[in-house]
Amino acid sequence: MAAVGSGGYARNDAGEKLPSVMAGVPARRGQSSPPPAPPICLRRRTRLSTASEETVQNRVSLEKVLGITAQNSSGLTCDPGTGHVAYLAGMWRMGPASESCGEDSIAPSLSRTVPGMYCVVVILDPKENKQQHIFNTARKSLSALAFSPDGKYIVTGENGHRPAVRIWDVEEKNQVAEMLGHKYGVACVAFSPNMKHIVSMGYQHDMVLNVWDWKKDIVVASNKVSCRVIALSFSEDSSYFVTVGNRHVRFWFLEVSTETKVTSTVPLVGRSGILGELHNNIFCGVACGRGRMAGSTFCVSYSGLLCQFNEKRVLEKWINLKVSLSSCLCVSQELIFCGCTDGIVRIFQAHSLHYLANLPKPHYLGVDVAQGLEP
Known part of the structure; x- marks a missing residue:
């Protein structure tokens, strides 16, 4: 009689009675027919309804963010009026996954999600030690932020391909504007003191420096910078701003660049x-x-x-x-x-x-x- 041994090869052993095997359970010695293995029933779990998913998500809320995700000082800003501090922090995001999960409790609903990384803006009241949070619903992590002079808005920049410059309402915690003008990430952003413009500086490979009329969602002046820029600051009268970085200190004159009455973007005038x-x-x-x-x-x-x-x-x-x-x-x-x-x-x-x-x-x-x- 030919049989397959444990190593997977064939052998002849006519004089030896092979132990019986059923359902993957080896027979015991001295027992000709072992008890059958318990039956295994595989069935597809039903998918929770969308309403049930939303109910579970509504039960989960962010209470406190521990830590900070800031590459440099561009990832932290302060409102001089209230003393509130805003900074960037990474956070786990829950998204849909497979449908082969349980159906009898909340835990399977949480297991039906997979993590993804995105950023949250933390607004901290240092006197009360209380946090407020603004969530970036886009799938890109945030790289820079700044308060508006009146403290009502926060502007943020993003990492990744085709990043956006977004304006957020601090009180309502929602987005009020989105501007697309970079390709490879935003290094730093700032409001002008008169609230008319926003400046966004791209990463070194992006090289683009934009001046936005953020209420009209247009670029009024632009230029390119070949070196890495780390920080920028506006003058008190909003007439110019300064960028600094690798062997770089440059003054950009906003009034000269925007005084020409044209509808298209004009070159931004800069002096080292x-x-x-x-x-x-x-x-x-x-x-x-x-x-x-x-x-x-x-x-x-x-x-x-x-x-x-x-x-x-x-x-x-x-x-x-x-x-x-x-x-x-x-x-x-x-x-x-x-x-x-x-x-x-x-x-x-x-x-x-x-x-x-x-x-x-x-x-x-x-x-x-x-x-x-x-x-």
Whole structure:
């Protein structure tokens, strides 16, 4: 009698009685006919109705976002009117998957979904430690954002192919405008102080710098930048803005570019800052002066240099922050705040660049030690 052994080969063993096998269960020794295996019934689960899916999704709400997904200072912004901080954070999104899932509870409905990644804008009230959230319904992650001067809107840029520049209503948490003018991602965005324009700067491979009339959804001025741009800042009177990046500090004059009464996009007029011996630096932060310092522009480099440009775009003075790395800066009418590595924030006087102090670091345990009781 020929049989197939465990290794898959044929053998003749007429003198040996083979054990019987049924339903994949080997027979026991001394037992000629083992009990049959329990029957297996395969059936297709029914698909939940759309109404049931929506009911399940309505039961799930985002309570709090932990962490931040920001590549640089362009992924974080502050509303000076309310003190609210907005930043980008990645989030898991639920979408439809296969239909072979259970039908008897909520858990199968959740298992009928697959994860996808998209971004949420977190608006944090630091005084109350409460969050509000704006969800990007598009399938692209967000890369940059900025508050409008009145705090009513937030503009965002996206990563990926054909990214959009979107305007969001902060109070209603919904999108009010969408503008398409880039190909390969948006590095930074900003409102002009007079609220008339929005500037969006593409990534290095995109190279496009656009000035939008966002209420009409048109590009009023545009140009190309061959180097990587990391940050931008508007002047107080909205007449120009400044972009900084790899060996790059450039002043763009908005009034000159848009004063011609034409219906098509006009070239954006730009002039490079005169860097002198600092031309090989990578500048990662920029802020135009306020108040009596409105004619000055302040920049900070990754190497830890704080620079001041005058009205003629000339590097007037610079100081060494004495840190291994710096990343951003913020300017008020009287003060300059420079963010550096290891949580260091140095404070300088705006008119003289005189060093004042460092901001105290938060306690390692995350508590306010000033509120502790005396022993």
